[in-house]
Amino acid sequence: MICKQNIVITGFMGTGKSTVAVLIARKFNRPFIDTDQEIEKRLGTSINDIFSRGQEQLFRESERVLLKELSEQTNLVIATGGGTLLSRSSLQLLEQSSLFCLDASVDNLVQRLYNCASRPLLNHDNLRYDIENLLDDRRCNYQRIDQHISTDHLSPEEIATTIINRIEARNKAQITRSIKVQPRDLPPYPIFIAKDVLNRSAHLFKSIGASLEQVIIADSNLQEQSEKLRTHLLNHGFKTKLLSIDAQESEKTLVSAEILLRQLAEIRCSRASSIIAFGGGVVGDIGAFVAATYMRGLSIVQIPTTLLAMVDSSIGGKCGLNLQQSKNLIGVFKHPQAVIIDPCLLYSLPQQEVSAGLAEVIKHGLIGDEELLCMLEADAYNIEELIFRNLCVKAKIVAADSFEKDQRMLLNFGHTFGHAFESVSQHRIKHGPAVGLGMLVATRLAILMNQASEKLYIRIENLLTKHKLPISLNNILIDDVLSALELDKKHSQNNKHFIIPLAAQQLKIITNPPEILIRKAIESILYQDS
Numbered sequence: 001m002i003c004k005q006n007i008v009i010t011g012f013m014g015t016g017k018s019t020v021a022v023l024i025a026r027k028f029n030r031p032f033i034d035t036d037q038e039i040e041k042r043l044g045t046s047i048n049d050i051f052s053r054g055q056e057q058l059f060r061e062s063e064r065v066l067l068k069e070l071s072e073q074t075n076l077v078i079a080t081g082g083g084t085l086l087s088r089s090s091l092q093l094l095e096q097s098s099l100f101c102l103d104a105s106v107d108n109l110v111q112r113l114y115n116c117a118s119r120p121l122l123n124h125d126n127l128r129y130d131i132e133n134l135l136d137d138r139r140c141n142y143q144r145i146d147q148h149i150s151t152d153h154l155s156p157e158e159i160a161t162t163i164i165n166r167i168e169a170r171n172k173a174q175i176t177r178s179i180k181v182q183p184r185d186l187p188p189y190p191i192f193i194a195k196d197v198l199n200r201s202a203h204l205f206k207s208i209g210a211s212l213e214q215v216i217i218a219d220s221n222l223q224e225q226s227e228k229l230r231t232h233l234l235n236h237g238f239k240t241k242l243l244s245i246d247a248q249e250s251e252k253t254l255v256s257a258e259i260l261l262r263q264l265a266e267i268r269c270s271r272a273s274s275i276i277a278f279g280g281g282v283v284g285d286i287g288a289f290v291a292a293t294y295m296r297g298l299s300i301v302q303i304p305t306t307l308l309a310m311v312d313s314s315i316g317g318k319c320g321l322n323l324q325q326s327k328n329l330i331g332v333f334k335h336p337q338a339v340i341i342d343p344c345l346l347y348s349l350p351q352q353e354v355s356a357g358l359a360e361v362i363k364h365g366l367i368g369d370e371e372l373l374c375m376l377e378a379d380a381y382n383i384e385e386l387i388f389r390n391l392c393v394k395a396k397i398v399a400a401d402s403f404e405k406d407q408r409m410l411l412n413f414g415h416t417f418g419h420a421f422e423s424v425s426q427h428r429i430k431h432g433p434a435v436g437l438g439m440l441v442a443t444r445l446a447i448l449m450n451q452a453s454e455k456l457y458i459r460i461e462n463l464l465t466k467h468k469l470p471i472s473l474n475n476i477l478i479d480d481v482l483s484a485l486e487l488d489k490k491h492s493q494n495n496k497h498f499i500i501p502l503a504a505q506q507l508k509i510i511t512n513p514p515e516i517l518i519r520k521a522i523e524s525i526l527y528q529d530s
């Protein structure tokens with residue numbers, strides 16, 4: 001059984017969109033629509049004539065109207081024009097569809113388009129030049145589509161079969177929820193959430209066209225689950241190898257990364273392989289760093305196993321390794337090809353790790369989801385819904401600012417002070433609790449600057465207490481915390497940036513607050529054992 005989502009085939013002219021779409025429509029016995037043909041019918045003239053009369057705008061407007069109509073229907077197979085999905089608004093209209101982009105090399109496009117009737121925007125005498133220029137203009141837009149198929153060595157039948165297989169695999173995976181992360185100017189990637197999906201993950205890998213050669217980098221504490229994952233993938237035709245690492249914060253170093261890189265070379269991992277990071281935030285961060293650097297970059301699929309990694313670290317594409325001086329000082333941006341979340345993995349997670357994840361959930365609620373905070377206050381929530389809401393908050397911010405230039409800094413709420421607490425305590429205080437404490441200090445700083453109310457502080461304190469997170473810290477020296485703060489990545493030259501809350505869902509970045517207030521804010525949560 002196939003779901004009724006529309007199937008949309010797009011791509012540059014000459015990639016075979018219509019031929020392939022007809023084959024798919026036939027296979028699923030669905031109506032087929034070619035948007036170019038439909039517009040020609042509606043306007044009573046050919047697209048070439050429209051363009052040669054300089055009426056591209058009229059054409060684009062008709063296209064938008066048509067897409068709107070089609071997006072309100074289901075069960076269709078649609079082949080679009082080469083420029084149809086170039087605007088964000090058109091792409092948004094088809095967001096709920098199963099969307100595939102066909103790619104081809106310039107050589108192939110020249111060959112295929114040379115003998116065709118003339119096409120708008122291409123001059124027969126300068127065909128190669130025009131194709132290259134148009135492709136350059138459109139590349140970024142095509143990149144916004146997550147499913148790409150290279151058509152260079154495939155017949156239309158083979159392309160149609162590839163698409164059909166991917167759609168059927170996706171259905172077999174029985175995904176209950178999914179969300180798309182759309183980093184600006186980078187390919188989007190899906191996050192799949194479903195209980196017990198690990199046992200169906202091979203279908204998901206097939207549905208995204210993942211490499212058949214994979215190396216799982218797994219948390220050594222999850223030996224049984226990672227062996228099971230490997231066996232499942234092997235049984236479904238993947239060539240999957242397994243490496244494991246000790247998932248401790250103190251191991252999140254270049255040394256551990258180098259050991260893994262050497263192991264990849266020893267098992268002759270090739271450029272065609274993909275990494276699967278199977279673990280919490282530590283494994284996710286090291287795995288992403290290794291994937292980004294081995295042979296200048298392999299693709300990675302994140303399978304987070306802690307709540308913290310499910311709601312935060314596995315998406316967004318950041319990864320960090322620690323230096324002795326401070327946490328996460330080394331790192332790269334490495335967005336995954338997909339994230340697969342199986343909430344059943346949380347059954348074995350110790351309570352303190354669940355609490356650690358809830359610190360990031362509280363953070364996301366304070367950044368952008370009041371209902372999430374209410375769910376936590378009532379302590380009544382469905383875990384799938386909780387994870388989903390978190391991902392929505394984070395995905396929205398990552399989409400707006402993929403490389404942490406401005407808005408995304410808000411996701412670091414609580415982290416400036418939190419990282420300092422982690423470093424100074426030599427990781428006795430773990431990431432989640434440290435972030436909770438960091439949010440309290442940032443809120444206290446806002447209060448001292450007359451920008452937030454005591455009521456907000458009490459609300460956050462109550463949320464942390466309810467979810468078994470600390471609200472004060474013993475045996476830490478204020479001067480050590482202040483020195484660790486100096487190394488924060490958000491600081492630039494003489495400017496120190498902090499994120500403070502003015503109210504729930506109203507955060508602000510401030511620069512160079514008075515040193516005395518920073519000291520006071522930190523001191524407010526420190527105490528010494530007598």
Ligand SMILES: NC(=O)c1ccc[n+]([C@@H]2O[C@H](COP(=O)([O-])OP(=O)(O)OC[C@H]3O[C@@H](n4cnc5c(N)ncnc54)[C@H](O)[C@@H]3O)[C@@H](O)[C@H]2O)c1
Nearest residue numbers: 221247280281282305306308309313318319345348349431
């Ligand atoms: N890259 C990012 O954007 C980002 C964001 C937030 C945090 N982080 C990083 O994430 C790290 C913290 O991640 P974490 O809290 O997931 O810690 P973690 O990876 O250290 O895991 C915590 C503990 O839980 C165990 N564990 C993992 N999954 C389990 C399961 N299903 N059942 C039982 N035990 C399990 C691990 O072995 C470990 O002992 C920090 O290093 C932090 O800097 C990164």
Ligand SMILES: [Zn+2]
Nearest residue numbers: 312360431435
């Ligand atoms: Zn964090």
